[in-house]
Amino acid sequence: MTKENPTLADVARLAGVSQMTASRALNGRSGVSRETRDEVLRIASDIGYVVNRTAQKLSGRRNGIIGIITPTLDTQFSSELILGAGRAARAAGCEVLIYTMSDEDRRMHHDVLGLVRQFSDALLAILPRDSLWLDSLAKAKLPVVVIDQRGTMHRFPSVSVDNYGGALLAVEHLIELGHTRIAFLGGGDSIEGVRDRQRGYVDALARHGLPHAPELIASGDLSQMTAFEVASRLINLADPPTAIFTANDQSAFGAIAAAREAGLRVPDDMSVVGFDDIPMAEQFHPALTTVRQPFQQMASSAVNTLLAQVAGNDASVQRVTFAAELVVRDSSGTVTSVRRRSAALQKARKPGR
Amino acid sequence: MTKENPTLADVARLAGVSQMTASRALNGRSGVSRETRDEVLRIASDIGYVVNRTAQKLSGRRNGIIGIITPTLDTQFSSELILGAGRAARAAGCEVLIYTMSDEDRRMHHDVLGLVRQFSDALLAILPRDSLWLDSLAKAKLPVVVIDQRGTMHRFPSVSVDNYGGALLAVEHLIELGHTRIAFLGGGDSIEGVRDRQRGYVDALARHGLPHAPELIASGDLSQMTAFEVASRLINLADPPTAIFTANDQSAFGAIAAAREAGLRVPDDMSVVGFDDIPMAEQFHPALTTVRQPFQQMASSAVNTLLAQVAGNDASVQRVTFAAELVVRDSSGTVTSVRRRSAALQKARKPGR
DNA sequence: CTGAAAGCGCTAACAT
């Protein structure tokens, strides 16, 4: 029937106690006798009472909601993170609410943050690419943890993967396989993590005495389509690379498609190594060799930091970095004979397209 | 400085009017003189006032938030829909809050719905595959619109694409290209839309006098990986299909990978047509021929229906269906000579794997 | 056109 949602007052009345007592019992606070508590809980569950989190919040208390703000939803990168955050939050008895800030309407940072704050205790920010955001965040008076973007000002705790170290692993893997002309397909330099990957690439090369070839460093925008184009250019170089390390998995997919388009087989004629290890990496054909970000751990660390801050344990501004792990699959292999490669490229170039 | 967020009371005081007047002005209600209104708005904007939506909601008013509940975030299907909904909502001056119900914790339908209701005026449900959900939704006393799943009980307004018609388009396209052995790679029958696609496939065949070959109907789970396996089986049939129509794009990607694995070229030796036209479809290589769902339109229709209901225009339970559109790209082509195909398959089979 | 009072559901801060 159309009976309204049960409220705390209902529970209290039915249990024959005051609202306050009911509240205490429900929240597991001290100051309630076992008996009373059990009774209250029983009644609450009986009538299907669900605490009203907006009221909770309005009254000044924390309401166990953590807000996630993300620029996009369509990257597996963010979905993985969100998934992990949700799990971690629920494990702690919290819920998660997601707010997307699509690129178009970066207009009202302020409003959005204001809104999020009204609804939640803390905010998990998944790196919008511009730092304007960071400014707005600074004004929001609530705990914030930023993922994968250490603000230049170090204003917020952040959690990220060891991008530099991961890149090192990837490139050294390629070097071990015998590659000497290794290209880097980056993603612009608006994202700090991506810049770190490039640094790792450069240093790995240097460390192994490999020449620094500027023409082998190209930059896309982390999208598959752009990566396809950029990789195509790389492949058509007079002296093309035998391997490409890309700044993310999506780019790797694009690079692989480009290699195929050029008549090269992966990994026989061209090795490709990505970064992220999104679920697709394993499903792709060929399965992608890539650097794994421990999304679940990162998310859960972020959530816990947030929760600690909410609880008052001021963990000051800290940055947590997780180790990256190289996952070797089928897109990387030993260098093929130069003859074969050249032949393949020649053949592919002639017909044109 | 650490001054708290401005509240309605602040605006009112500064403007020298009562809270009520300020409220009316801010909400664009009648009963306020132009002058007063302008003054209030000016002040509000000056001090950066942002209405507190939780308070708004608590006081019984609608707060302009529409909640979206989705089982997954990692399918481009849902991201597209969410994106579209966000746009439509913002166009109407509303905001959108997303709640994910990961498969694991389908436990507390009730709580989740309760929570969503507290935060928002209406609910857009991108449905989890089981209908238990529908039951819970029925109890939630707030406007609901369901996307792509017309509940068996027709309890909610729904918007979906013409799955049946879309499938017809896809299969007829294949038939026009000369294919006669066309397989269907489905996705189980828990989703009504997917079942409709299968019906479309069957009917298209029948309509063109093509034999109904049960062995050419296989079912996956809409994931790329499963599709790879299922498609592999299809390809290894004694009399394999020359084309595969898949229930969604992800499955098409898997099928293409399987074809390649078997030594077949797409589209030369095997045509593949998907369904959805997620952004990846265009970026994939080969670009995928697929049936487009007008995500943006669907989402915006859903949002508008929701908004209308909130506004009180009870549009009763209606179902909106959008036409599907065939997008021909590079993964479908005319049938190749059987000789070539057989040769390719023979060759691929011998080495084994 | 404007304002005062009361309350949404809950929780701190004081009582008892």
Add this chain to the structure above:
DNA sequence: ATGTTAGCGCTTTCAG
């Protein structure tokens, strides 16, 4: 261990 009071920020009555 339990109850009372007051108030979070806003809005709906109902009065001027």
